[in-house]
Amino acid sequence: MIPWFSLLAGMLALAGLYVAFFVAPTDHQQGEAYRIIFLHVPTAWMSMFLYVVMAGWAGIGLALNTRLSGMMASAIAPTGAMFTFLALWSGALWGRPTWGAYWVWDARLTSELVLLFLYLGFIALKSAIPDPVRADRAGAILALVGVVNVPIIYFSVQWWNTLHQGASVSLTRAPSMAATMLLGMLLMALAAWMYSIATALARVRSIILERERDAEWVRLQRAAT
């Protein structure tokens, strides 16, 4: 399954980049700088979405004591942290030409930075506890407490009157942008989605093999290769 999702991610990203750079028109206010949107918005969406999925797996593991749930949460965290970093990075490089500053302590930027620290804290906490069962439990509690930050990020532009603009795309009303821009963004978001599935599956595979290295089936598998 991993090669299929990787292939889909690659094709969607190529299509998305094509639309982003060759089809979508130049913005009349921001010129070409706005093309960062095709990276910034999908990575920001994924950073929040992956955190909710990660916390969901962690919560299932905590409630039902299933071993795989904790491994899934661990497998998602690094990719989520990467997307969070990229959202912040592309935002900084977009903020400089449009706002005049790489960084401001705006509500949305600050809460997204907190999200990055939550991901890093989750990874660090898990790797600091040698017993995997206890590590999963402690990580799950951290992930579940931190999930409160996701709605804060999402609604920060409505709750506080700060620099970051409101959402341009929502489920309830027509998007306030050109159709080709929206298409490019959706293609890139789908690519990021497929990419996340592929990396999470690849990572959970190696986590399973590592944790169960003494199990009979893993030893047989290793002997066979």
Place this chain on the structure above:
Amino acid sequence: MSEFFAMGGYGFYVWGSYGVAALCICMEIFSLTSKKLKL
């Protein structure tokens, strides 16, 4: 061609974003495939 890479004067910001994203993705894929080979 050079006009495309200049991005209307915003080349540093646009390619700085996409370049670092490509780098991060390459690093993640590399770390995952090398981990797989070790097992």
